[in-house]
Amino acid sequence: MNLNTQATGSGVAEKSGSRLWKRFKKQATLHVFVGMGIAFLLVFAYTPMFGILMAFKDYSISDGIRGIFTSEWVGFRHFDEFFRDYQFGMIVRNTIALSLLKVLFTFPAPILLAVLLNEVKNNGFKRVVQTISYLPHFISWVVVVGLAFSLLSTDIGMVNKLLLGLGVIDRPLDILTNPNSFWGLAVGSAVWKEVGWWTIIFLAAIAGINPSLYEAAQIDGAGRLARIRHITLPGMKGTIVVVLILTIGSILGGGMVGSNFEQAFLFGNSINNPTSEIVQTYAFKVGLKDGRFSYAAAIDLIQSVISVILIFSSNYIAKRSSGSSLF
Amino acid sequence: MNLDQKQKDRVMDTFVNVTLFVIMLSMLYPFYYVLILSFNKGTDSLLGNVYLWPRSFTLENYAQFLNDAAWYKAFLVTVARTVLGTVSGVLFTCLVAYGLSHRDLLFHKAYFTIIIFAMYFSGGLIPYYVVLRSIGLLNSFGVYIVPSLLNTFFLLIAISFFRDIPGELKESAHIDGARELVVFYRIVLPVSMPLIATMALFVGVGQWNSWLDSAYFVQSEELRTLAFRMMEVINRSNAPMDAIAVANSSSAGVTSYSLQVAAMVISIAPIVCVYPFLQKYFIQGIMLGSVKG
Numbered sequence: 001m002n003l004n005t006q007a008t009g010s011g012v013a014e015k016s017g018s019r020l021w022k023r024f025k026k027q028a029t030l031h032v033f034v035g036m037g038i039a040f041l042l043v044f045a046y047t048p049m050f051g052i053l054m055a056f057k058d059y060s061i062s063d064g065i066r067g068i069f070t071s072e073w074v075g076f077r078h079f080d081e082f083f084r085d086y087q088f089g090m091i092v093r094n095t096i097a098l099s100l101l102k103v104l105f106t107f108p109a110p111i112l113l114a115v116l117l118n119e120v121k122n123n124g125f126k127r128v129v130q131t132i133s134y135l136p137h138f139i140s141w142v143v144v145v146g147l148a149f150s151l152l153s154t155d156i157g158m159v160n161k162l163l164l165g166l167g168v169i170d171r172p173l174d175i176l177t178n179p180n181s182f183w184g185l186a187v188g189s190a191v192w193k194e195v196g197w198w199t200i201i202f203l204a205a206i207a208g209i210n211p212s213l214y215e216a217a218q219i220d221g222a223g224r225l226a227r228i229r230h231i232t233l234p235g236m237k238g239t240i241v242v243v244l245i246l247t248i249g250s251i252l253g254g255g256m257v258g259s260n261f262e263q264a265f266l267f268g269n270s271i272n273n274p275t276s277e278i279v280q281t282y283a284f285k286v287g288l289k290d291g292r293f294s295y296a297a298a299i300d301l302i303q304s305v306i307s308v309i310l311i312f313s314s315n316y317i318a319k320r321s322s323g324s325s326l327f
Numbered sequence: 328m329n330l331d332q333k334q335k336d337r338v339m340d341t342f343v344n345v346t347l348f349v350i351m352l353s354m355l356y357p358f359y360y361v362l363i364l365s366f367n368k369g370t371d372s373l374l375g376n377v378y379l380w381p382r383s384f385t386l387e388n389y390a391q392f393l394n395d396a397a398w399y400k401a402f403l404v405t406v407a408r409t410v411l412g413t414v415s416g417v418l419f420t421c422l423v424a425y426g427l428s429h430r431d432l433l434f435h436k437a438y439f440t441i442i443i444f445a446m447y448f449s450g451g452l453i454p455y456y457v458v459l460r461s462i463g464l465l466n467s468f469g470v471y472i473v474p475s476l477l478n479t480f481f482l483l484i485a486i487s488f489f490r491d492i493p494g495e496l497k498e499s500a501h502i503d504g505a506r507e508l509v510v511f512y513r514i515v516l517p518v519s520m521p522l523i524a525t526m527a528l529f530v531g532v533g534q535w536n537s538w539l540d541s542a543y544f545v546q547s548e549e550l551r552t553l554a555f556r557m558m559e560v561i562n563r564s565n566a567p568m569d570a571i572a573v574a575n576s577s578s579a580g581v582t583s584y585s586l587q588v589a590a591m592v593i594s595i596a597p598i599v600c601v602y603p604f605l606q607k608y609f610i611q612g613i614m615l616g617s618v619k620g
Contacts, residue, residue, distance in 0.1 A: 024433050029507035030426040034438055037423030040477045043458065045445035051454020065461040068454075113350070119343045129347045131603055132354050138598045140536030142554045146561050146591050147357040150364065156584060158360060161375035192354070200610055223332065224339055262539070266558065287453050288543060300451035308448065 055298035078298035095278040103247055103255040105187050109195045114202035115228055133196025141262040144193055152176055182275040186263045194257040202236055209235035245318045249311035252303055279303050365592045369585030387579040388589040405553040408471040412534040417526045419476040424485035425511050446479045459544055470544045481526050488522045525608045553594050560587045
């Protein structure tokens with residue numbers, strides 16, 4: 001074959017072309033399968049990417065897709081308007097505070113739960129606790145907020161009725177409608193919902209630790225706390241780093257548990273708005289509700305750009321410092 | 328092991344067990360609470376002090392739910408989108424993954440680049456809305472199905488799963504003259520049941536719980552999903568001083584609140600029934616996802 005190629009010269013291109021075509025024809029069905037997927041991505045992922053242009057234009061929804069290209073350029077006017085918005089400071093503060101607080105608490109919680117579960121000697125009890133702990137992961141945020149309402153609302157909330165009845169409080173606690181309690185509510189409900197789910201990964205990491213390490217430590221006289229500190233936690237290090245990368249990359253959406261938008265949207269109301277309005281809910285309101293598409297796209301774009309930078313830089317730092325990385 | 332050590336051990340055991348027991352109760356009780364409320368007379372529930380079992384047992388809340396046109400319709404829409412969305416999403420994703428699982432596929436590098444890029448970058452909500460609008464999916468049932476046909480996360484998992492299927496299985500079918508679609512349907516799918524069960528669980532739960540697409544892309548009351556209706560009711564009663572609306576009772580002591588509680592139980596029930604049985608699959612799934620990322 002090699003000889004042939006050298007000898008014929010000009011015939012090569014034609015020949016390898018027809019060979020390629022033959023191979024392609026043989027794989028035709030497979031290319032149809034994959035082609036459907038690529039077509040799907042072109043429509044639902046790539047066309048919207050071009051839509052980002054509208055953030056720099058005066059786009060009107062009545063012009064459809066073509067309007068993205070034909071509408072008038074306005075440069076950074078929409079960005080400028082957002083920065084000057086009287087709510088800008090509040091919205092940015094809420095977004096950052098909510099994201100940081102959620103990561104701060106939802107990241108260590110499953111690690112602690114995994115360590116606790118690992119200390120249980122009764123396997124049946126361990127399995128029951130674990131199975132129940134990830135039930136909330138599969139429930140929608142709407143239902144979780146509904147549960148919170150049933151338990152915590154001032155008029156029908158079970159907790160308020162109970163505490164009032166016992167005389168512990170003399171006024172119902174307004175947890176759901178108090179700007180000061182929104183961040184705590186969001187963090188608490190996020191931990192409640194997702195802690196069991198992320199425990200799965202950390203328990204698997206613990207399961208991978210060599211049992212002889214524990215035996216050796218026991219012979220050396222290490223107590224259980226010492227074993228947790230010197231064997232269990234170091235044994236989870238690789239997994240912890242990977243999850244931390246995931247978390248930091250997605251921090252503006254709420255870290256690994258995500259759902260900043262859903263929480264702010266569902267728990268948010270007119271009273272706790274000063275602490276519950278975040279970039280995403282604001283973009284939704286001005287965009288789809290008020291119909292200011294270009295302005296909302298600009299706000300969205302700011303958050304996306306920051307997120308992408310965070311993903312790549314956290315991955316880079318992790319690669320540099322520990323050798324674990326996602327890509 | 329001396330006595331002191333043993334005692335310490337027992338203290339620790341007690342601490343661990345009690346803590347976990349409390350955590351377990353805190354996860355379970357909210358669900359149990361709405362369950363008993365859903366079987367309690369609506370007007371009676373408003374008085375409070377129902378903690379462990381229904382005080383005034385009734386099935387009226389569920390009967391009303393089925394009689395209420397809006398709730399019932401939302402329930403049907405949700406069932407329909409869950410069934411159709413899950414079947415089509417899993418099949419479509421698997422079909423694309425099957426094509427891509429052939430290492431000798433021409434242009435497979437280009438295909439992968441297109442897919443990975445789409446996983447990391449997105450145009451955001453507003454341009455996405457414009458696209459859906461221009462292809463006529465806004466305000467139609469299709470908006471629940473078509474945009475979720477391909478799941479890129481499960482696409483990658485499925486590709487690596489299909490690659491691990493022994494080549495001889497597929498080869499022997501090819502020799503018999505079977506076409507790719509037949510190989511996919513007769514050989515690949517049946518040996519991939521763990522993968523399909525995992526995907527079906529996640530895609531199905533996502534469809535069942537979904538309300539954002541209903542809020543973003545649908546205006547028609549006819550097309551509202553169960554989760555969306557619940558969101559509406561919660562948003563209304565979440566507003567301050569709206570207790571009166573809650574107490575606005577209809578027949579047989581059913582209130583809008585007790586109706587909402589019944590809806591919550593109906594939306595939780597299928598998930599509670601299904602997920603314990605699929606446990607071993609989705610634990611494999613999350614591990615695979617975290618390793619291959």
